[in-house]
Amino acid sequence: QKEVEQNSGPLSVPEGAIASLNCTYSDRGSQSFFWYRQYSGKSPELIMSIYSNGDKEDGRFTAQLNKASQYVSLLIRDSQPSDSATYLCAVNWYGNKLVFGAGTILRVKS
Amino acid sequence: DGGITQSPKYLFRKEGQNVTLSCEQNLNHDAMYWYRQDPGQGLRLIYYSQIVNDFQKGDIAEGYSVSREKKESFPLTVTSAQKNPTAFYLCASSPGQGGPRYGYTFGSGTRLTVV
Numbered sequence: 001q002k003e004v005e006q007n008s009g010p011l012s013v014p015e016g017a018i019a020s021l022n023c024t025y026s027d028r029g030s031q032s033f034f035w036y037r038q039y040s041g042k043s044p045e046l047i048m049s050i051y052s053n054g055d056k057e058d059g060r061f062t063a064q065l066n067k068a069s070q071y072v073s074l075l076i077r078d079s080q081p082s083d084s085a086t087y088l089c090a091v092n093w094y095g096n097k098l099v100f101g102a103g104t105i106l107r108v109k110s
Numbered sequence: 111d112g113g114i115t116q117s118p119k120y121l122f123r124k125e126g127q128n129v130t131l132s133c134e135q136n137l138n139h140d141a142m143y144w145y146r147q148d149p150g151q152g153l154r155l156i157y158y159s160q161i162v163n164d165f166q167k168g169d170i171a172e173g174y175s176v177s178r179e180k181k182e183s184f185p186l187t188v189t190s191a192q193k194n195p196t197a198f199y200l201c202a203s204s205p206g207q208g209g210p211r212y213g214y215t216f217g218s219g220t221r222l223t224v225v
Binding site for chain 1: 143145152153155158200212214215216217218219
């Protein structure tokens, strides 16, 4: 059974701080890694994808991948109250579907 | 604009009743998926389809059925055999080649409640 694990939170950070969200996965054969943001009552929205070891930056978001440690993270710099949401980690193996973690609730306090 | 349309947004089901959730996409994606999300839980895969007239069971297919007669459409029927259907249902799609390597696009979801 392929698994994706996330700390459920909530993770509380002050406005302007860096929020760090973590995800581990069970299978070394994983190919593609995604972070989705989901606001309460809404559907998930893709915010970052990463395919190779290292960092990938997009605006205030940085995704980090370490395949040896089976670990992927998302950093949000200059956190804003509008970043308050649930963040879902998703992983694709050599297949045709994604496996999702249960999500981490982020709360940014102004 | 391209996207995925789910309808209805809210649906109420009586005990013993079958209901059908609609999912239509105009992204020209080959693959389509149905997920269920319960409060505080992640997304669980119900069914998926990679090509017209073909679909596979996901992790929690019991009590559900699907069809894929057109590339654009992937309706989900929640049958009376599904004993706990109250949940948020999400439809998604991805390009055929490379599939989920590029992530999914999600519809806006249908919230189903048993009354």
